[in-house]
Amino acid sequence: MKFSVLGPAGTFADAAAKAYLKTQPLTNVTFDYHPTFDQVYQAVSGDNIGLLPLENQLDGYVSATLQRLQTADVTEIGEVTIPVDFGLVANVADLQQIKRLYVQFKTEGQCQKLLSTIPNVQIITTSSNMISLEKFQSGQPGDAAIIPQSQMADLSVPLMMDNVADQDDNSTRFIVFKSRRAHLDRLAQQTLVTDQFKAPLFVTPAFNDHPGTLYDILGYFAASQLNLVALMSLPTKTQLGVYSFYLEVSGTRDQQADLFKTLERMAANYQVHPLGYYAV
Structure with missing residues (x-):
């Protein structure tokens, strides 16, 4: 069975998919990673399953998912909620030196307090938290990114800030679906x-x-x-x-x-x- 999720490996969607599998009697599951919502949706067929984010505690429903469900021939078979926490990494000594900030489109709405402290930064929206990390790692001085807290342990950069979401108790709910009306x-x-x-x-x-x-x-x-x-x-x-x-x-x-x-x-x-x- 293929389990299609937003990728690459290490995203919150990846963590949610693994948490869901712990509650299900499924075996021989292969993870199938895709960079966009549409590609996840299109990849699911037959008896395979997919997972998409539906609702965040701080930023509300994910319109990109709702818009697909509105006309999609799918059957939701379950849901899973996981905690999400974010950190900031930057190739600068302090916040005011940041020139460009990579942030996933839904993550941005969960970190408004931080963003209000750096109003002149160029915000570059990405489709995945892991893509934000990849863009940052291949960038240059002045770059920064908001990424999953779990990814910060392997980094060594001048500026690192833990738990930058607007609330500590933040979570996201994901739906699991099959391609069947x-x-x-x-x-x-x-x-x-x-x-x-x-x-x-x-x-x-x-x-x-x-x-x-x-x-x-x-x-x-x-x-x-x-x-x-x-x-x-x-x-x-x-x-x-x-x-x-x-x-x-x-x-x-x-x-x-x-x-x-x-x-x-x-x-x-x-x-x-x-x-x-x-x-x-």
């Missing part, structure tokens, strides 16, 4: 291995928007006593002002029948795009 009837037949479940999905109004649309959608879950743990709106990109709602529903094993009855009723009035149903 999720169908309500197939998901309803799954048996949970724990008592708690999570069911992510997109709901899109099938007709023109009107006052109370979101109220009506939320009413389905309230009537069934199903708990919503996430609610986001994303443009459908079909025309300006038309949105889909990303939802995550949580519940217990004895609410499984209620969940799928509720989603079937919703499907009569809305476009319901289920993404999975898994134990948490």
Whole structure:
């Protein structure tokens, strides 16, 4: 089995994938590293699996992942949350001498306090924390990078700062998925291995928007006593002002029948795009 993740080895995605495997009875797994979200998504086929970041504690949901899930034929089979911590390395003696700073696009939003202390630096956004490290190592005096704390032990540079995220207790949640469209009837037949479940999905109004649309959608879950743990709106990109709602529903094993009855009723009035149903 191939397990496709954001690479190279050493990223938080790599650590999350290894943490997920410790909880699963999977053998003969080969890691398949890719530099971009799209390449990870495209690499997953058949019985292989992939992993992408979904939500960071400090910087919120990862829009690049949500935008792919919105139209993707995938089934989420699980999730894993890991702590993330960052350090700063620089080829200078102090912060004010930094000219260029390499930082991954999502990491930037988690280190705003640090960045506010060096407002004149040129920020160069990367697609991976490990690419930030590689760019820094092949750079020149005046370069700096925000990288995973775990990578700092092997470096020897003039300026090193530990734990530069805005909070010490920072974490990121990742989803694990297969390249297979999720169908309500197939998901309803799954048996949970724990008592708690999570069911992510997109709901899109099938007709023109009107006052109370979101109220009506939320009413389905309230009537069934199903708990919503996430609610986001994303443009459908079909025309300006038309949105889909990303939802995550949580519940217990004895609410499984209620969940799928509720989603079937919703499907009569809305476009319901289920993404999975898994134990948490």
